[in-house]
Amino acid sequence: MATNTQVTERLLSAKALGEMLSLSKRQIFRLSASGKLPAPIRIGGSVRWAENTIAEWLRAGAPDRRTFEAMSGVGR
Secondary structure (H helix, E strand, C coil): CCCCCCCCCECCCCHHHHHHHHHCCCHHHHHCCCCCCCCCECCCEEEEEEEHHHHHHHHCCCCHHHHHHHHCCCCC
């Protein structure tokens, strides 16, 4: 008998991420476009950020995207 393990990761919209970081939705998109936020996840026309990735990024001191990806091994 096989069991299904479900992992649920909360995805944040630009508005929710902005509220979390005390920034506007527009500023979130600007920071993302300039590579200062972790890469978003695109689902159809929506752009979301994984809450766990944002928490890890903040614990790392909020480095730019390239540095964060090198530190965490993301994008390899």
